[in-house]
Amino acid sequence: MYSSEERLELADEVLKLKERVHNLKSKKPKLEKTSEEIDQKTNIAKQKYEDKKNELLIRCSRERFVEDLVEMALL
Incomplete structure (x- = not known):
């Protein structure tokens, strides 16, 4: 499986991706008219x-x- 360090790195990447998705979703209504x-x-x-x-x-x-x-x- 993954070591604890790898799990922390993966968790960090997942959080960054979730934040990025959230930011993109929040911009979407502004772009649509x-x-x-x-x-x-x-x-x-x-x-x-x-x-x-x-x-x-x-x-x-x-x-x-x-x-x-x-x-x-x-x-």
Whole structure:
């Protein structure tokens, strides 16, 4: 069988492995995201994109309006 020293070494290795498994299991939930969280973040990103797009469209239409006024004033 194993000597007492070998048993202590094996027991130490087993404890280290158990600790490592515990640490990996505790990290697992942090790495996984639910589809609900992903959908929520996607919707937020889409809304920010739409807001920015609309802001740019409004700005461009204002600039075109000003350009049209200037052209009409020069005529």
